[in-house]
Amino acid sequence: MxxxxxxxxxxxxxxxxxxxxxxxxxxxxxxxxxxxxxxxxxxxxxxxxxxxxxxxxxxxxxxxxxxxxxxxxxxxxxxxxxxxxxxxxxxxxxxxxxxxxxxxxxxxxxxxxxxxxxxxxxxxxxxxxxxxxxxxxxxxxxxxxxxxxxxxxxxxAPDPVWALAGKPPKGVGDLPAPRVAICLRPHPQLTPERLNTLIQALKLFQTATDTFLLLLPFQAASDLTIAQQIHSQIPDHSKIVSLTDPRELKGVFEGIEMAIAMRYHALIMAAGAKSQCFALSYDPKVSQLMAEYEIPGWELSQLPEAASDIAQTWIERYANPSAFDKTQLQAIIDRAKIHQELLHSVLS
Structure with a gap:
């Protein structure tokens, strides 16, 4: 052909x-x-x-x-x-x-x-x-x-990234466990005050759970500064993991227990790895994802003011896991492949 x-x-x-x-x-x-x-x-x-x-x-x-x-x-x-x-x-x-x-x-x-x-x-x-x-x-x-x-x-159909094949990145598996992924990005709603509150909440959460935080800048040009701010506050129990291959980026989530994320595809990758997820929504697409897949979280505009309240919510989520089972996840992946079927119907 x-x-x-x-x-x-x-x-x-x-x-x-x-x-x-x-x-x-x-x-x-x-x-x-x-x-x-x-x-x-x-x-x-x-x-x-x-x-x-x-x-x-x-x-x-x-x-x-x-x-x-x-x-x-x-x-x-x-x-x-x-x-x-x-x-x-x-x-x-x-x-x-x-x-x-x-x-x-x-x-x-x-x-x-x-x-x-x-x-x-x-x-x-x-x-x-x-x-x-x-x-x-x-x-x-x-x-x-x-x-x-x-x-x-x-x-x-669900976002096609649900069906992306991941691969484990080198070195991440050697980091301390259990691991929690953090993926924040700049946005007008993420004011300096709210960011500081989130960082204080992460410090409380890390101390309570004794987890290791993987700080994932999905777009280094914008996200890296925030990751560096978090790392400076939790230097011994966090690491900035910068990856440019999206298959490795997805592979990171195979080795974590929970993800706290603003980024839309970070939440998809984490949920696809059957990890606990907690969303911080800055955009209607994130809010729609939360509603469709029952991902807990907050709109940034409604973020609690007290770091202790935020941390306690994350601790409860971490201690009471609720993720997709194998059958549910496979059903989502199969439906995501409808995007592939459309390509084949037009191009084959």
Missing amino acids: AQIRAVLCGYYGKGNGGDEALLATLLQMLPKTVTPIVLSGNCSETRQRYGVQVGDRMSALRVFQALQRSDVFIWGGGSLIQDTTSAISPLYYAGLMGMAQRLGLKTIAWAQGIGPLNRNFTRKIAKAAFTGCDAVSVRDRGSAQLLAEWQIPNVI
């Missing part, structure tokens, strides 16, 4: 563990007949890590050339179409989708988490881009409902 050339477009090569996990999963799920060309912010790193053809995502010429010599264009998962962080982001991704459609490529919006879309013009652009797609899959009910309002056919 002839090879199909597909351009993969996402927030790749930007040092974000969640988006790299989506790319790794997409590559894992593509039919063998597909030759991927990945648009990346770090072409050499992406080429070396995955062994794929690459193109500079910010070079209009390189992107156009990649599209010209390809058959398929794929939005590769995640919150690409939202205007909370920037109004430019949906313009970029919708612009590439529109260009691909005008060039006659098959187009797929894969594993999308749509929104928030707070501006009328971004909603119109998004609607037009999705309307022109040959196939659409989404990862949450909110996105599916929005597409239903726009009368755009779609399939819904």
Whole structure:
């Protein structure tokens, strides 16, 4: 069978563990007949890590050339179409989708988490881009409902990272146990006062449980500073673990007892490893994940003011484990593979 050339477009090569996990999963799920060309912010790193053809995502010429010599264009998962962080982001991704459609490529919006879309013009652009797609899959009910309002056919399935194959990172298994993963990120709602309260709560929690804290910066450029602040307060019982391979990042969670996380994909990776989870939500996608999978946690805006209250809640969660059993987890993974079935139905 002839090879199909597909351009993969996402927030790749930007040092974000969640988006790299989506790319790794997409590559894992593509039919063998597909030759991927990945648009990346770090072409050499992406080429070396995955062994794929690459193109500079910010070079209009390189992107156009990649599209010209390809058959398929794929939005590769995640919150690409939202205007909370920037109004430019949906313009970029919708612009590439529109260009691909005008060039006659098959187009797929894969594993999308749509929104928030707070501006009328971004909603119109998004609607037009999705309307022109040959196939659409989404990862949450909110996105599916929005597409239903726009009368755009779609399939819904759990985030594909549930099905990502992990591998154990070197050295982590030698760290003291039991281990608890901490994954925080900057956000306006994580004020200096709230961060200090969380750090004090982590100190109380670590002392009470005698656990070792793995501090995981999912995006080093932004998360590392917070990890360093925590480590400076708990230097003998914590370690910053910086990993760039998303398969190793997922593998970390195989060896932990509990995760306390803001990052969406950190919670998925932890739950997928049958670990205890506790969420600190800064975004509707995290809140939706908490509701759908009954993950306990707080909205950051409703964080208790007393560090002792936070710590006590974490201690109780740690002492009374409640995670997915093998059957429940396999059911989620099987449903996540619906994203793979969509790819095969269009591309095989």
